[in-house]
Amino acid sequence: MRALVLMALLALLAGCATSPPTFNAEVSVRHQIASDVAGKRFAFKRDASQAQSLLQRQVEHDVAVALEGYGLTLDSNASRADWLVELAYGIDDGKTVTYNQPVWGTTYYTYYRRVYSGNNYVIVPYYYPSTEVVGSQSVSEVVYTRYLAVDVFDRKALAGNEFAKLYEGEAKNRSASQQFDNALPYLTRALFQTFPGTAGTRTVRLPLPPVQP
Structure with missing residues (x-):
């Protein structure tokens, strides 16, 4: 019996070892947008710190491509846009996590x-x-949270000092890596798997390329 249990355990571990790596993101969405968004024009809303940021331009590019995939059109002239899109992104200072390892x-x-x-x-x-x-042994590591947050405003309502928020969405990934650039494409894909999508929080798992030996 003990040998059978051991064989089953080793088989399970072998299956886990061959499972493809994934990028896991927690996605939260709230919105009041009708499902048909095709034809809307959007522009990006930037604060002073983002106006001359190359990273901001990269994030804008990735988000714009995702939105255009749903039939929206990027307009460089914000005064013609239906929507203004505001971005927040980055990585936190990390949190030490301790757990038991067999x-x-x-x-x-x-x-x-x-x-x-x-x-x-x-x-x-x-x-x-x-x-x-x-x-078992106690293991500690620093876990960083990488995030992408997207807010969408009705431009005309915002200009009229009315409540203008149409959409707020955020994708978070927790990792031992401090790199944000390599996480950005996956955060964008996770957040815009659907748009505007169903309100709520869900976990999105995206396949990663296999690690080269």
Whole structure:
């Protein structure tokens, strides 16, 4: 029985080891937009710190491509746009997370057999090695949250000092990596899997390219 349990456990671990890597994002959306958004014109709303930022331009490009995929049109003249799109993005300072990690080691179990020796049967022990969890150890690592937030405003309502928010969405990814640029395409894809989408929070898993040996 013990051998069968061990074989099942090793098979499960082998399956996990061959599972493709994924980019996991928590996506939250609230909106009051009709499902038919094709034909709307949008422009980006920037604050002073974003006006001369190359990263801002990259984020705008990725978001614009995603919105254009739903039939919207980017307009460089904000006064002609139906919507103004405001962006926030970046990475936090990290948080130390501590968890228990299993420790694997070699143990032995005994299997007894009756062996005929001379005129008698004797019980002979056989020892088999087994790789099992033999304990646990505390592991700490810094986890960073990378995020992309997108707000959409009705331009005319905003100009008239009325309530203008039409959409607010955010995608977050928690990782040991401090790199934001390589996360940006996945954050954008996760957030705009649907648009405007269903209000609420969901987890999106996107396949990553396999790690090269």
